[in-house]
Amino acid sequence: MKVVTSDKVIYTFRPDMEPVQKILPDEIVEVETNDCFLNQIENEEQLIDEIDFSKINPATGPIYVEGAEPGDVLKIEILKINLPDKGIMIVAPNEGVLGSFVERAQTRVVKIENKVCHFKSISIPAKPMIGVIGVAPSQKDGEYPTGIPWKHGGNMDTTDITEGAALYLPVNQKGALLALGDCHAVMGDGEVCVTGCEIRSKVRLKTTLIKGVPLEWPIVETNNSLAVVTSGNTVEGAIEEATRCAVNHLSKGLNLDWSDAYMLASLVVNIKVSQVVDPKKTVRASISKEILNPKRIF
Amino acid sequence: MKVVTSDKVIYTFRPDMEPVQKILPDEIVEVETNDCFLNQIENEEQLIDEIDFSKINPATGPIYVEGAEPGDVLKIEILKINLPDKGIMIVAPNEGVLGSFVERAQTRVVKIENKVCHFKSISIPAKPMIGVIGVAPSQKDGEYPTGIPWKHGGNMDTTDITEGAALYLPVNQKGALLALGDCHAVMGDGEVCVTGCEIRSKVRLKTTLIKGVPLEWPIVETNNSLAVVTSGNTVEGAIEEATRCAVNHLSKGLNLDWSDAYMLASLVVNIKVSQVVDPKKTVRASISKEILNPKRIF
Numbered sequence: 336m337k338v339v340t341s342d343k344v345i346y347t348f349r350p351d352m353e354p355v356q357k358i359l360p361d362e363i364v365e366v367e368t369n370d371c372f373l374n375q376i377e378n379e380e381q382l383i384d385e386i387d388f389s390k391i392n393p394a395t396g397p398i399y400v401e402g403a404e405p406g407d408v409l410k411i412e413i414l415k416i417n418l419p420d421k422g423i424m425i426v427a428p429n430e431g432v433l434g435s436f437v438e439r440a441q442t443r444v445v446k447i448e449n450k451v452c453h454f455k456s457i458s459i460p461a462k463p464m465i466g467v468i469g470v471a472p473s474q475k476d477g478e479y480p481t482g483i484p485w486k487h488g489g490n491m492d493t494t495d496i497t498e499g500a501a502l503y504l505p506v507n508q509k510g511a512l513l514a515l516g517d518c519h520a521v522m523g524d525g526e527v528c529v530t531g532c533e534i535r536s537k538v539r540l541k542t543t544l545i546k547g548v549p550l551e552w553p554i555v556e557t558n559n560s561l562a563v564v565t566s567g568n569t570v571e572g573a574i575e576e577a578t579r580c581a582v583n584h585l586s587k588g589l590n591l592d593w594s595d596a597y598m599l600a601s602l603v604v605n606i607k608v609s610q611v612v613d614p615k616k617t618v619r620a621s622i623s624k625e626i627l628n629p630k631r632i633f
Numbered sequence: 634m635k636v637v638t639s640d641k642v643i644y645t646f647r648p649d650m651e652p653v654q655k656i657l658p659d660e661i662v663e664v665e666t667n668d669c670f671l672n673q674i675e676n677e678e679q680l681i682d683e684i685d686f687s688k689i690n691p692a693t694g695p696i697y698v699e700g701a702e703p704g705d706v707l708k709i710e711i712l713k714i715n716l717p718d719k720g721i722m723i724v725a726p727n728e729g730v731l732g733s734f735v736e737r738a739q740t741r742v743v744k745i746e747n748k749v750c751h752f753k754s755i756s757i758p759a760k761p762m763i764g765v766i767g768v769a770p771s772q773k774d775g776e777y778p779t780g781i782p783w784k785h786g787g788n789m790d791t792t793d794i795t796e797g798a799a800l801y802l803p804v805n806q807k808g809a810l811l812a813l814g815d816c817h818a819v820m821g822d823g824e825v826c827v828t829g830c831e832i833r834s835k836v837r838l839k840t841t842l843i844k845g846v847p848l849e850w851p852i853v854e855t856n857n858s859l860a861v862v863t864s865g866n867t868v869e870g871a872i873e874e875a876t877r878c879a880v881n882h883l884s885k886g887l888n889l890d891w892s893d894a895y896m897l898a899s900l901v902v903n904i905k906v907s908q909v910v911d912p913k914k915t916v917r918a919s920i921s922k923e924i925l926n927p928k929r930i931f
Contacts, residue, residue: 345769360892372756380832389893391917400650411794424896424899424900425896426895426896428891430897431895432872432873433873433876433877433880434893436891437892437895438756441892441896441897443893445671452900453715454900455889455895455897457887457892457897457901457924459901460902461922480857500697509847511779513655522899522900523898523899523903523904524903524904524905525872525876525899525902525903525904526897526899527876527894527895527898527902527904528898528899529894529899530896530899531899531900555830569867569868569869569871569911570868570869571867571868571869572865574730574868574909578730578731578823578825579731589755590755593725593734594735594739595723595741595752596733596738597729597731597734597754597825598722598723598724598741598752598826598828599752599753599755599823600821600825600826601722601729601786601820601821601823601824601826601828601831602722602752602757602819602820602830603821604751604819604821604823604825605821605822605823605906606821606822606823606825606906606909607822607905607906607907608872608904608906608916611869611872611904617723617909618906626755626757
């Protein structure tokens, strides 16, 4: 199995990136990821001022998938997200939903044992997820720092992007140029304090190509649901975009006229919050696979 | 069992309302509710222009709960929400998340049979819920049309307010003065097109008083979770308020300092969307009861 090591990182998703590894479609690959601070925080005594904030949200890659062409969809099955023995959290003034109430920066080390995260005396079942995952953007969209989510993926911080899920990304450039990082052992929808339980990880993936299917925004498929993942400058803006896409998918997939698809969406689409703390906010419009099967989209 | 009939309705939650029924705490009561259009829409041929829009969101009540005093909490257990044989949906220009794309108003009648809603050929399991439920606001908050959600409850359109759930509302006035209506047979989180599957119903409730516990915003308890339900002029504003309350509940309930509660919230609080289509938007901050048991709040 090919391994992409954690020293091969990018901080910007660019339309033209140099790949560090080539894989075939259907090939399983292991990607070693750093935590969102490039592992700079080791203990609770460390001062956050000492961190190099130019090294935030490293994404390991890019990986070139043979045969991927603009206009295809890259399906990424997440087979395994390895849990280390600890994760890192911070609060800092002006960060997160309640940043204006934070007086001084603080760090917490969260012990992880037998798939349980221990935050002080509180035990939380781990649900590992990938925070940053994306491909090279289109020329039109231009470049995006890894900390920002958009149509190419990026810092979507979406709890559904977890073990056993599949992520569908639009291919904008030859080879797709996949990169990922910023895994969390657990995170609540919203990521309200600005970090999840930030971990280094090894992620095992299988990529598949779906040829010639246009896709505007990423879709994540879990056991039960399909969700369009959209971002915007405001939560409202992201919700409008997610609703628009969901209604289009329902209309095409179920052969309904637009007004009927809009009404149906009001019954079967759940608007969920992904993160509200990054420079762009991310939501998802989630639909049960019993209503809309992925085969009706791809 | 006392029954409050559907001809006893209010369109505004006022600090001073005349009760139409008195009940004892722990007494079970049945409340007959109208749909959000006061049952004015009977079929798909009816023109929406013919509807009297001054009669929207009627709430049946108010019900005076003996012994309820300002500073108490009214716990409302939702024992049963009756499903009729049909529900109504509409789309209209400038209504809902995608209202700017709607060219003309349309109505759909959704058949309901054996706890399944039939929207055209699509079958959706019913999950009945109460859209509008509230008590008399405080003098300070003043009066609220039934279509607007706020600290007293009102048009929260929250899918968790369903059969088997318990809603906790702050008591602001003697007797609490409970009223409810606007039930939905099913609705997606967000209520994106502006209606759920709107039904008339009979709701069976049991109210209990929790004496002398201050509560700022409503809390809804389901089998697995507790959620603070907050509203604001923007989704962002509602999320900030929900996060603030959730962090305070975690801090007090688990005896954590504020910064630790804020970090913990980022792991265990799920920000969920209730509705984004009313004059004020509603979200909820949901926490597993395994992390925060209601006994730690009430």
